[in-house]
Amino acid sequence: MSNPNATFRGVPLKHLSLVTLVFQNSMLILIMHYSRIMPAVDGVRYHTSTSVFLNEVIKLSISATVALYDIAKNLPPGTPATTLFSTLFSNVFAGDSWKLAIPAAMYTLQNSLQYVAVSNLDAATFQVTYQLKILTTAIFSVIMLGRVLSVKKWAALGLLMAGVAIVQLPQYTPEPAVQESKAAEAKRWLHAIAGRSATYQGIGEDEGPIMNKSVGLMAVLIACALSGLAGVTFEKILKQSSSTKQASLWIRNCQLSFWSLFPAFFIGIVWVDGQNIATDGFFAGYNWIVWTAIGFQAAGGIIVALVINYADNIAKNFATSLSIIVSCVASAYFFDFEITLAFAVGTGVVLAATYLYTQPDAPKQTTIAPLEGTTTGDSEQAVPLMTRGRPSSDRESSDHMRPAEKPE
Incomplete structure (x- = not known):
């Protein structure tokens, strides 16, 4: 564990990591x-399977x-590079x-569903609804790890469920005019930031895809279930495996990212999008916006690790709550998102539930081990690990071990 009082040019790393997490969580979902x-690039929209794969490649490289x-640092100076790499290899593939x-494949599918x-x-609706991973993590912890949750939790x-329900209720009957307005606003925003000329020949056909609320809701619910199941499975494996349990933070991240490459490549790139990628090309539809989204998602795990090292779980969840508020305001500004009374009330309930859930219980018998970790992502609560986008230091859930959830 790093020194919690460490500073960078006079600024406490605890504060710097939390501010960075708020910015990363907010910007990731928006981007x-x-x-x-956004309108397709040269008539082709990028394939999410390629972005998920590249995200894992970047995280593996950094880890x-x-x-x-x-x-x-732990070997004598002048140690050959071959020794360093062989030590890394033996640590990553040690034991079982x-x-x-198993959890790596779940995290990969979760990241794909996030897209x-x-x-x-x-973006704001997704951020609020995605907090249901707190619920799924708690349920799987009770079922698979035998945890006992207090009445307060x-x-x-x-x-939390009530708040998400309140947020979702008005979304079931969107008016076509409102949807068209949002699509038009998104299109205008793209042309504004890209500086595209009004004489652009393809401007009439550059319409973005139509949003399907039912599909989006189903995807986020399954992603939440996978987030909870993957996190608890990860934690169970760590507790049952001495070799994996003793691995360092970055070695675990290497292990998760490495095993994630296989489902990301063979299932996503080869099986799901193989024919389209063969026709269009691997990087078809990519532009600076797509690369920025991939970069933010990959950076999420590193930021989560910093927060775990220099702050704590309560501070992390406070940062997550702030990122939800920032996302709501940014969605209203950039995407003409209408913050209704129902959405505001539902978001407030979700934030209150998250705060209440992360507060420590009153001292009680040592036989009760309440679940402490919570959201991110995706990421997250348990052993201090980089997650797919989600973190936590209370050693309860393992969603943050990954990165990232994947948009925390």
């Missing part, structure tokens, strides 16, 4: 949402680099680390 509704640095392929969700839901979970 992912925009990258999916391996930092892991090599940590290994080098292959079991991490589907943000393609069909407003069950009440918080009930509030």
Whole structure:
């Protein structure tokens, strides 16, 4: 664990990491949402399977680099590079680390579903609804790990469901005119930031895809279920495997990212989008917006790790709550998102439930081990690990071990 009082040029790393997490969480969902509704590039829309794969490649590269640095610090100066790489290899593939392929595959599918969700839901609605992963993590922890939750935490979970329901109710009957207005606003925003001329020949056909609220809601609900199941499975594997349990933060991230490459490539790129990618090309539809979304998603795990090292879980969840508010305001400004009374009330209930759930229970018998971790992502609560986009330091859930959830 790093020194919690460490500073960077006089600024406490605790504060710097939290501010960075708020910015990353907010911008990730907004950019992912925009990258999916923006007009196609040269008539072709990028394939999400390629972005998910590249996200894992980047995270593996970063994790391996930092892991090599940590290994080098513990070895004598002048140690050959071959020794460093062989040590890294033996640490990553030690014992039964292959079991991490199970949660890694779940995280990969979760990341793919996040793209589907943000393609069909407003960024703010997705952010609020995605907090249901707190509920799924709690339920799987009770079922698979035998945890006992206090009455207060069950009440918080009930509030969470109520808040999400309030947010979703008005979304079931969107008026076509409102949807067209949002699509038009998104299109105008793209032309404004890209500086596209009004004489652009394809401007008439550059319409973004139509959002389907039902599809988006279903995708985010399945993603929440996978987030909880993957996190708890990860934690269970860590507790049952001595070799994996003793691995460092960055070695675990290497393991998860490495095993995620296989489902991302063979299922996503080869099976799902193989024919289209063969026709259009791997990087078809890519532009700076798509690359920015991939970069933000990959950086999420690193930021989560910093927050875990220099702050704590309560501070992390406070940052997550702030990012939800920022996303709501930004969605209203950039995407003409209408913040209704129902949405405001539902968001308030979700934030209150998240705060209540993360508060420690009153001292009680040592036989009760309440679930402490919560959201992110995606990420997240448990052992201090980089997640797909989601973190936590209370050692309860493992969604943050990954990155990232994937948009925390």
